[in-house]
Amino acid sequence: MVSASAYKGPVGPLRHRCAQCPATGVKLLRCTGCLAVRYCSREHQVAHRPQHKSACTKIRKARAKLAEEDHRVRNATPDFFTPANAFETSVGHFWGILDTRDYMRARFALAVEHLLRLGTLDGVQESLEHMRDMLRLGRSDNLGVRDIAPAAMLRLDQDQECYDFVKWWATCDPDGLYDWGDMTLPHLNIRGADVLEKPDFLIGKFCALNHVVAVLLLKLKLLVDIRNLKVARKILAHRLIPPELWEPIELAAVRSPLSAKLFQKQDLESLVKTEMTLLNQIRQLGAAVVEANKGFMFSLFDPDEALEARPHSYSAGSWEEMALALQNSYATFHETEGVLPFLEDARACAARDSQNEIADTIAEAESYGFRSDEDAGRRRTAEEMLEDLSVNRIWGYLDYAVENAVYLGPWSERPSERHTRENRESWAQALAEDAEFEEAWGDSDSE
Template identity: 65%
Template sequence: MPPAADITLYKGPVGGLRHRCPLCPSRSADSSHLLRCTGCRAFRYCGREHQVAHRPQHKSACTKIKNARAKVDREEHKVRNATEDFMTPANAFETHTGLFWGLLGTRDYMRARFGLARKLFLLGTLDGVGEGLEHLRDMLRLCRSDNMGVRDIIPAIMLRLDLDQECYDFIKWWATCDPDGTYDWGDMTLPYLDVHGADVLEDPEFLVDKYSSLNSVVALLILKLKLLVDIRNLKIARKIFAQRHLPLELQDQIERNVIRSPLSVKLQKVPHASLLKTERELLNHASEIGETLAAMSPNFVDNLFEPDKALCGTSASYSRGSWEEMMLAMQNSYATWWETEGVLDLLYDARACASRDLQCDIEDLMMKEKMIGNEPTQCELLADLSVTRMWTYLNYAVENASYLGPWHERPSERYTMENMEALKDY
């Protein structure tokens, strides 16, 4: 993984990936008018001048991508032209599709392709992320049992590309494909990745248990929050429409432009009461998934707020619930968190709401800590407990997000005042 100096590779432009020049990223342009780097084939430029100007920054990454592609080509040639013996087929691509990892001669090829995909993801471009996902998907086609853990990376990558339905279907298949441990990964006639169009609004009970994949839980949480942000944007747009008379076709166009997920398009058509009902369902799901995440990886959210150490870490292996597992899940998903506008804001506000309410009880909480032999400062205790309890305050953050009035009258401020008054009366 990248050294500390490369943390910014996880923090590109906020919003959906699109073709853009790295020297003028805010400018929209028709991709057909952009020059594509012939070396890495992952960067595009608005003109020759900017391509030349960006070359000193781009040269190292471009060379790494070219070298990684060359390595994949060399390893692929070896597999396709292998000398046949009792352990090695002459061309595993034709004879052992789905069973690659069982052949020792294919493993260097699979590792090389995985390495290329990783480098492409770190470029943070639409071309790079899209091609990287194609590599991982094809690796699953070649090796169904996924001995390299490709399935841990794919869901968050799909969300970066707004393949939200595909992401949910992928997560659900892996979570439900082998309930009794009898699925035969060597039987190519069995259904494989055949979940399509699953209901994203269904209860996430199939995933919220201690044996779930941490990467899948993280991706599903991002997806639920992403939909909540889209609903927030639709609610704000409709509040504005209620104050200003706009033609219906213009309202429809505005609503299309304030949502990001393709799954949210159908929400444009539902009545306001149904939209609020969907918001409540998503909020309950997100809170449940968040609590599952906290139980599975207690340090994940802490590191999500301060990710630099986790993004710089390296590990060849991990155990369930370990710091190393959290670190790898952070590296797999942080770019998705960063690029999905609004989701981190919801979590920051939920934590702040929890912290404000906890301040009312801080003296009692400090006393309890001392009684069990702990001596944290008030700031340390508030920081720890606000992360632990933030999922019960996510509803505050969601209500705050669509509130357009004065700051001191936000829903969370009113609720905190009401709680304080109730404590006084008690």
């Protein structure tokens, strides 16, 4: 069983890191056994050996298995069912040839079950290379590589490539007539699609959960970058820093290559407009995630059980589908600075605004005898209700989190705190007016 901690490495871009200490750099030594873990010295490699031995052995065995299957396909004796060297004669059709399926399974195991889950820069890069080539060899993608690759691209900051990939799969077969066996048809040929366009093409009755999650995460990544740019500009405006230093500082404040391309030259007014566009699209995508699988957002905030599960099959909307989608994307959420804290803040804002409502709901239920001692054990607590409500309402409070993200003053005066105070005052006023109304009508009835 893979531990949930395997999905929770260092926050920030993937870098070559020593597995034993914080050292980073391209000159780190690479483990010759697995080729996917690095060390700053021989001493640290020896010290880390007890922790690394199992994964290293599994990767070496997976590579040996793949090499064995590769040799078998290349040297197959041709017959009615088996082509000679399918790597030259049957590109695009691999899954349709029975004798190549063990090869594809062995490559999937190495790429996804071992290299990707290792979580190192070398591991994720090699895993994505395998997945891209598997899609070249077998266009129909019977192993579901297309569900896993987008989040891996985001981990490597291949954000435009991720968006192009998802858009192709969402739009390649609008009428269900695409011939996956025709190698002359366009395949994964979208380049430079507009990441700020409306996500309508991705959302529908049978939308792909993994792809919606990937685009949601990409747009959250861009939103956080806009926040960082706005904060950087606020700070720079109050410091005596030469203008020629502003650009490199702003570039250092963003994570996505797309942000440097799209946002860095925008003035504040344009940046705010783009921010609102992204915010509205994120709400739309968030609602689509909830529609596709109601459990995903709950497990995103409490992921360990789903990350450690190993479902063998799933149906649309099921817990098993959610667990697999979370395993494909959680490391990306975790590594992308600011995204999970942003969602947590929106959830906290929703919780604060929902407390009075839940308290009143429970009080009203008790006043009607719906929470008697004998059925209290079957009813949910206020804390459980608040937990659910805060997740369900998170998309309606993203604007609070956006305002908080660029606020640099005292915590008690954050925009969300002010909004909550205003909402509570409005709630109290509404209750007082209701009480006055009931009292007035009660007096009138008695007369």
